[in-house]
Amino acid sequence: MLHGKRILLIVAGGIAAFKSLELIRRLRERGAAVRCVVTEAGAKFVTPLSLQALSEDRVYTDMFSLTDENEMGHIQLSRDADLLVVAPATANILARMAGGMADDLAATVLLATDKPVLAAPAMNVRMWTHAATVANVETLKKRGVTFIGPNDGAMACNEHGPGRMSEPAEIVAAIESMLAVGLASARPLLEQPLAGKRALVTSGPTREAIDPVRYISNHSSGKQGHAIAAALARLGAEVTLVSGPVTVADPTGVRTVHVDSADEMLAACLAAGAIDVAVCAAAVADWKVAKPSKAKIKKKPGAQPPALDLAPNPDILATLSKPGTGRATLIVGFAAETENLVANAIDKRQRKGCDWIVANDVSPATGTFGGERNTVHLISATGVEDWPTLAKDEVAGRLAARIALHLARPRSAEAAE
Ligand code: PMT
16 A cells, blocks of 8 residues: 555654554555655664664765765655654654754754645653643644554553553554555644544454363464554554454453353344444354253263264354344454455355455455464455465554544445445
């Protein structure tokens, strides 16, 4: 989505500067050209050499370098870019931007630019909530700067709260939205675009009891579904996550309901009430044991193993997708396939009645179950979009951004999709 786009990345001096390296890698993977300006403080956290190696371009540091001004003046640096990204945006650079300072190359470029600016703040929670920073951010927003984050969480300074820089995957999703729909439409979308929307996400496996100590289940870890719940919450949605038994932590800012079986998962989904969007990423067992034993089934010497009489489980996705009043505006299923991936997923979307389906190759060689990365195709009524292999949080960030765009569209556009 970023082919041919030119990003000027301004790296200021904060511990989150190390994430700028990952940001460059991800932007370049998507076809963007990245050129870096690093402040004097930024260069204490990440070396210009590393930025240069990853961007495969010169790194600009010094306003008074005759070579720099000769080869690429500070005005030209901003003219050449489609978008300026300040990441990390420290309290200091935000204050200098708000004050209209031009005391180093980064501030001068930001003052001289007429291009859209995206800032990803990163600082101690007290600095972020200080009246001076709050006022600076307000001023910058009024002048058209777009903000992403900061996120809540533990910080390097041993404090907890808002101040962590958004993850590179989230910043990339924001950049894609800004460049795809234009700045004016993207700004409200980026800042809590799902505020006021209710989302339901299913995640993890289900466990179907054979007896009190044994069960049928699968290898789902919950990583993908939990990442989606977290991504939707970050965009402002009120999220209920219905999770089968997993070891991943409950995402922050999400109401998590823990269940075991498919029957319990369905009941928890229906109890979630009216929703605007549902994402069914759980690996729900298709069958359960028809009559689970109340006592542990004993192994009798010399006897044949007991036969398991299976009964179908309720189909949660198909139930939620049934037309009628109260159906969510957008229902997204997943299709876990080991062969004929896209064809089977297209068929599954129609059979289950959901709006979009995310086709997921779960052949053992892919390591999708339990792994960190995922290769998916997003299928809607209008076609198939092949996504590159991404980290699961990136898949989640992209899907959440797509959901936000879809829910923000007028009804006529929805009908056309
Ligand atoms: O949890 P991870 O280790 O991160 O792995 C992620 C994942 C591979 C589990 C996830 O990305 C994924 O593909 N989830 C869907 C798994 C699945 O059960 O797919 P399916 O093709 O069998 O089912 C199709 C859809 O129907 C899914 O949305 C599923 O949630 C839903 N379903 C299935 C059966 C059922 N009884 N009720 C359902 O709602």
